Amino acid sequence: MSTDTAESVTAYAPSRDTLGAVLARADRPKRPSALSASLTFGWRAVLKIKHVPEQLFDVTAFPIIMTLMFTYLFGGALAGSTGEYLQFFLPGIMVTSVVMITMYTGVGLNTDIEKGVFDRFRTLPVWRPAALVGMIFGDVLRYILAATTIMVVGLILGFRPEGGFPGVVGGIALLVVFSFAFSWIWTMFGLFLRSEKSVMGVSMLVLFPLTFLSNVFVEPSTMPGWLQAFVEVNPVTHLVSAIRSIMAGRPDMAEMTWTLVASAVLVLVFGSLTMRLYNRK
Numbered sequence: 695m696s697t698d699t700a701e702s703v704t705a706y707a708p709s710r711d712t713l714g715a716v717l718a719r720a721d722r723p724k725r726p727s728a729l730s731a732s733l734t735f736g737w738r739a740v741l742k743i744k745h746v747p748e749q750l751f752d753v754t755a756f757p758i759i760m761t762l763m764f765t766y767l768f769g770g771a772l773a774g775s776t777g778e779y780l781q782f783f784l785p786g787i788m789v790t791s792v793v794m795i796t797m798y799t800g801v802g803l804n805t806d807i808e809k810g811v812f813d814r815f816r817t818l819p820v821w822r823p824a825a826l827v828g829m830i831f832g833d834v835l836r837y838i839l840a841a842t843t844i845m846v847v848g849l850i851l852g853f854r855p856e857g858g859f860p861g862v863v864g865g866i867a868l869l870v871v872f873s874f875a876f877s878w879i880w881t882m883f884g885l886f887l888r889s890e891k892s893v894m895g896v897s898m899l900v901l902f903p904l905t906f907l908s909n910v911f912v913e914p915s916t917m918p919g920w921l922q923a924f925v926e927v928n929p930v931t932h933l934v935s936a937i938r939s940i941m942a943g944r945p946d947m948a949e950m951t952w953t954l955v956a957s958a959v960l961v962l963v964f965g966s967l968t969m970r971l972y973n974r975k
Contacts, residue, residue, distance in 0.1 A: 731824035732831060739832020753840040757791040761847050777852045784848040785937045786910030789869060792840050796873050797897035799833050800880025801890045823969055830877045837873045841866045857943035865937040872933050875957035878964035885971040904930045929956045
């Protein structure tokens with residue numbers, strides 16, 4: 695004869711005092727706002743510059759080299775003197791330098807994705823686009839540093855903006871707005887291209903025609919008719935014209951409006967495409 699012995703299992707029920715000792719007594723923190731989350735990720739981008747200061751090479755040494763090289767290379771041949779050419783050229787080279795470094799937004803994003811950092815960001819209970827928007831916020835500091843560096847070098851070389859300090863600030867502000875919008879193109883490329891080298895390669899294919907086939911270095915009237923047609927619809931051309939007019943103390947409202955509308959369209963189109971890719975990736 696066999697005897698079955700059933701073991702009784704008693705469920706442990708912790709008391710209220712026990713739970714209170716291990717759980718936080720304070721109220722649950724509120725979910726951060728979209729702006730707060732974006733600024734936090736922007737601060738992360740700034741800290742990356744702090745820990746790797748070599749990243750500032752492209753916003754300091756590169757603009758200085760560009761300004762000196764093209765001023766003394768083309769100044770005498772195109773305007774008869776470097777001083778006269780600098781008055782025409784400096785706003786354009788400032789636009790060229792800042793617009794070209796926007797590609798590093800896509801490069802940095804692609805690097806973070808390859809390291810798996812953005813997989814962690816996607817799990818956080820924050821506004822979904824905050825990581826991307828904050829990254830571009832951090833890059834805005836780079837744009838301001840590059841533009842300021844070029845302006846200081848230009849003033850040392852003899853550039854004298856008739857619009858004075860307000861004209862300089864207004865021109866840099868418009869450039870930063872456009873660069874912020876333009877950066878969304880590279881965030882899109884940074885999401886779907888496989889490597890940072892691919893992002894840089896595609897960026898150069900887009901940036902070189904936009905910056906060199908414009909009114910940065912010479913007046914478009916000296917170009918062939920078919921090239922003038924491209925220059926007239928080039929957004930960099932309108933941006934340079936707007937900044938020149940602001941720094942000269944005679945703001946061209948048509949060019950400024952064109953630039954602001956183009957910036958809004960860039961954010962709307964490429965920002966939407968970027969977020970769609972980000973949510974599906």
